[in-house]
Amino acid sequence: MIAMGRGKKEEKFAKVCSLLREHGVRITNVRKAVVKELLNGKQHRHVEELCRKLASKGVSRASVYRTLSLLEHVGFVSKVLYGERHSHFEFLSIGEHHDHLICIRCGRIVEFKSSQIERLQKEIAKKHSFELKGHVLEIRGICPQCKRLNKEQEKTVKDC
Amino acid sequence: MIAMGRGKKEEKFAKVCSLLREHGVRITNVRKAVVKELLNGKQHRHVEELCRKLASKGVSRASVYRTLSLLEHVGFVSKVLYGERHSHFEFLSIGEHHDHLICIRCGRIVEFKSSQIERLQKEIAKKHSFELKGHVLEIRGICPQCKRLNKEQEKTVKDC
DNA sequence: TTTTATGCAAAACTTTTGCAGCTGA
DNA sequence: TCAGCTGCAAAAGTTTTGCATAAAA
Numbered sequence: 411m412i413a414m415g416r417g418k419k420e421e422k423f424a425k426v427c428s429l430l431r432e433h434g435v436r437i438t439n440v441r442k443a444v445v446k447e448l449l450n451g452k453q454h455r456h457v458e459e460l461c462r463k464l465a466s467k468g469v470s471r472a473s474v475y476r477t478l479s480l481l482e483h484v485g486f487v488s489k490v491l492y493g494e495r496h497s498h499f500e501f502l503s504i505g506e507h508h509d510h511l512i513c514i515r516c517g518r519i520v521e522f523k524s525s526q527i528e529r530l531q532k533e534i535a536k537k538h539s540f541e542l543k544g545h546v547l548e549i550r551g552i553c554p555q556c557k558r559l560n561k562e563q564e565k566t567v568k569d570c
Numbered sequence: 571m572i573a574m575g576r577g578k579k580e581e582k583f584a585k586v587c588s589l590l591r592e593h594g595v596r597i598t599n600v601r602k603a604v605v606k607e608l609l610n611g612k613q614h615r616h617v618e619e620l621c622r623k624l625a626s627k628g629v630s631r632a633s634v635y636r637t638l639s640l641l642e643h644v645g646f647v648s649k650v651l652y653g654e655r656h657s658h659f660e661f662l663s664i665g666e667h668h669d670h671l672i673c674i675r676c677g678r679i680v681e682f683k684s685s686q687i688e689r690l691q692k693e694i695a696k697k698h699s700f701e702l703k704g705h706v707l708e709i710r711g712i713c714p715q716c717k718r719l720n721k722e723q724e725k726t727v728k729d730c
Numbered sequence: 731t732t733t734t735a736t737g738c739a740a741a742a743c744t745t746t747t748g749c750a751g752c753t754g755a
Numbered sequence: 756t757c758a759g760c761t762g763c764a765a766a767a768g769t770t771t772t773g774c775a776t777a778a779a780a
Contacts, residue, residue: 539714553698
């Protein structure tokens with residue numbers, strides 16, 4: 411995953427601000443902090459991690475949740491699952507999107523990109539008159555390591 | 571969504587049982603009840619709804635969760651998000667899979683099927699030596715109704 | 731008989747909310 | 756100014772766990 415360049419980050423930041431304004435939402439310090447934190451980190455994040463980082467800037471947990479749902483509403487982030495318990499958030503429409511293969515045994519996540527899938531989702535959105543904002547594709551299966559383990563020792567699958 | 575025929579259901583039930591046995595897991599009444607309930611309902615379900623239905627058969631909430639995670643591990647169900655708060659579960663590898671377009675404004679869900687996507691996911695899994703068990707594709711965007719509303723009255727987006 | 735599963739109730743988490751005070755436009 | 760944000764703390768909701776008992780093999 412490549413970090414965004416400074417220029418691009420600022421451009422994106424401005425775009426989010428204007429998105430918020432369009433929705434009649436105030437641009438507050440708290441919201442700026444959340445957006446900046448999102449832009450500074452990886453493309454997908456635990457809410458928990460965001461809360462921890464933002465707490466040091468005086469942003470409360472409640473505000474993190476409130477801001478995320480606001481940003482989801484305007485189409486800047488999207489909730490994703492990635493086979494785990496707690497929710498993650500991911501940027502939308504930021505280019506450089508990738509999808510995931512997830513092992514249902516050990517949780518291993520393999521990233522991949524597919525231009526064909528990008529193309530297909532555009533077609534599908536268009537066909538249903540949706541304004542495309544992003545997508546989540548998780549392919550679930552059993553990874554090569556777990557398949558091998560499975561054969562060797564049928565019962566100790568946990569510690570793959 | 572078409573309900574499964576009786577014969578197909580029984581066949582599937584037998585398959586799950588043997589899957590469980592393969593994993594050295596006991597076939598208990600509770601587990602049978604959960605699997606049957608899953609096979610009798612829609613392809614994706616709220617955990618909450620499952621708990622309610624199974625409670626009347628004497629199955630506890632804890633067992634529903636335990637059984638679901640077991641079934642997830644053997645590859646019979648998969649956790650999905652569908653843009654909502656609480657988790658849903660979905661059958662895997664049961665054929666007749668469909669994906670979803672989700673409106674980030676109003677939560678509207680539109681189902682669609684794409685044989686091209688089915689084909690692509692198979693290729694991708696194969697390429698990474700994963701044993702394919704299923705996939706989740708959610709395309710997120712703004713539905714035609716919300717787009718219209720957006721233009722008409724910029725600020726009352728909630729009650730789309 | 732022995733091992734594994736279950737129900738119960740409590741604990742651990744995650745997310746939302748009401749409200750009083752604060753802040754951005 | 757003042758509608759809209761925010762933090763706090765409490766509530767609500769979801770998922771997991773320990774343990775005594777029950778059920779499967």
